[in-house]
Amino acid sequence: MNLDLSFYNWDVIRNFVLKGFYFSVFLTFVSTLGGIFFGTILALMRLSGKKWLDLPAAFYVNGMRSVPLVMVILGFFLLVPFVVGRPIGAEYSAVITFIAFEAAYFSEIMRAGIQSIPRGQVSAGMAVGMTYGQNMKLVILPQAFRNMLPVLLTQTIILFQDTSLVYAIGAYDLLKGFETAGKNFGRPYESYLLAAVVYFVICYSLSYVVKRLHKKIAIIR
Amino acid sequence: MGNWDWLVFCKDTIDGAVVPSCYGMGGEYTYLNWMVGAWGWTVAVALTALLIALVAGSIIGILRTLPDSPWLVRLGNAWVELFRNIPLLVQIFLWYFVVPALVPPMRDFPPFLLVVIALGLFTSARIAEQLRSGIQALPRGQRYAGMAVGFTTFQYYRYVLLPMAYRIILPPLTSESMNIFKNSSVAFAVSIPELTQFYLQAGEETARNMEVYIGVVVLYVISAMIINRLFAFIEKKARVPGFVAAGGTGGH
Numbered sequence: 001m002n003l004d005l006s007f008y009n010w011d012v013i014r015n016f017v018l019k020g021f022y023f024s025v026f027l028t029f030v031s032t033l034g035g036i037f038f039g040t041i042l043a044l045m046r047l048s049g050k051k052w053l054d055l056p057a058a059f060y061v062n063g064m065r066s067v068p069l070v071m072v073i074l075g076f077f078l079l080v081p082f083v084v085g086r087p088i089g090a091e092y093s094a095v096i097t098f099i100a101f102e103a104a105y106f107s108e109i110m111r112a113g114i115q116s117i118p119r120g121q122v123s124a125g126m127a128v129g130m131t132y133g134q135n136m137k138l139v140i141l142p143q144a145f146r147n148m149l150p151v152l153l154t155q156t157i158i159l160f161q162d163t164s165l166v167y168a169i170g171a172y173d174l175l176k177g178f179e180t181a182g183k184n185f186g187r188p189y190e191s192y193l194l195a196a197v198v199y200f201v202i203c204y205s206l207s208y209v210v211k212r213l214h215k216k217i218a219i220i221r
Numbered sequence: 222m223g224n225w226d227w228l229v230f231c232k233d234t235i236d237g238a239v240v241p242s243c244y245g246m247g248g249e250y251t252y253l254n255w256m257v258g259a260w261g262w263t264v265a266v267a268l269t270a271l272l273i274a275l276v277a278g279s280i281i282g283i284l285r286t287l288p289d290s291p292w293l294v295r296l297g298n299a300w301v302e303l304f305r306n307i308p309l310l311v312q313i314f315l316w317y318f319v320v321p322a323l324v325p326p327m328r329d330f331p332p333f334l335l336v337v338i339a340l341g342l343f344t345s346a347r348i349a350e351q352l353r354s355g356i357q358a359l360p361r362g363q364r365y366a367g368m369a370v371g372f373t374t375f376q377y378y379r380y381v382l383l384p385m386a387y388r389i390i391l392p393p394l395t396s397e398s399m400n401i402f403k404n405s406s407v408a409f410a411v412s413i414p415e416l417t418q419f420y421l422q423a424g425e426e427t428a429r430n431m432e433v434y435i436g437v438v439v440l441y442v443i444s445a446m447i448i449n450r451l452f453a454f455i456e457k458k459a460r461v462p463g464f465v466a467a468g469g470t471g472g473h
Binding site (some may be wrong): 066067068069070071074075078161162164165167168175188189192193195196199200203204207 | 302303305306307308309310311312314315318319322323399402403404405406407409410417420421430431434437438441442445
């Protein structure tokens, strides 16, 4: 069979693909920030040494990590309207789902990062009279973030790939954009191929940057 | 949400009547029967894909560590980058729709096989990466020792490097095997009748999404736990006395 990509002119890209691309990038960006924020809180809860903080956080994190992302997306889509009290759009639901889901994964990364800081640093902070909050903010977290930066960015690349799973609830993301364009022009095969190429180029370049960054950070240490 | 109706699983899928035994034996087919069947599909997809991933991942992982074969190493690296940087859902669409259209002999492949190839090769990239770092984690002297006693490349991989490398990567291999069960859920998108697909269909038919959802999630969690225990058992059986696997903190 013949592949024909000629229908992909600027109009088609603007009307179908870009809208999805923007949403995928937005979703990745928002859930990375939200995931790191809530993930750090979860990590601190788990490392607090207090059972009533540790146990619920552990339950949440392990629960999220043992359910397939597709099922989490579908579950939130089912549950959030009950909580909010009105029907919500697929895109809105996807944002909430990804923040909640990624928080669990980022919390494990943060936990490993915080634990990678030598005990002496914590003691040194306490010795100069810092409170727990000051110690975390000024001594531990800045170093932990730096140690974890490559892993955090790698997780973000995975997250960008995972955003394609919002397909399950029909949200309009990059993949959906290609699919819609392909269906409208009767060229689904070309569209899927092009989608794969675009995802590959984006993810490969990002992971290349992360690799370079990793080397750079490794040298400084 | 106080009004649960767990009897939904005992209902016949055709006439909706509650079957007393819940699991239909004599011709009745309840939602429980359906769900167990769907679990079977999930297990079949995951295990077959795991087999493909282990075989392909091992070959590629070994290629990437071969001495003096820069082109084989490059081929291995390209394989890993290719399958790692495209979302699984896109890869499944490619294997399910595009490949059969482009490769005529594959037109008659059953959907199950196409999905399993997609999931298997996707995972093979990760296993190849793990095996490569496992082999490279071994002291270089082990390779040289194998060469020194006159082993061929095949022999020192088979008898010296791989037995230790596989033991080292058992913890990440455990989580990858649990991932493959979770990732098998993406097969719903091409209508494989596995658990996620069952949730979508049965949830809509019965309008009891919550109950069906919880049933499906419980089965996913049980599957992950079984795999976890199984690998813990293998790890215990395969342990070499006195050897502590590097970085064996395992599934956090």
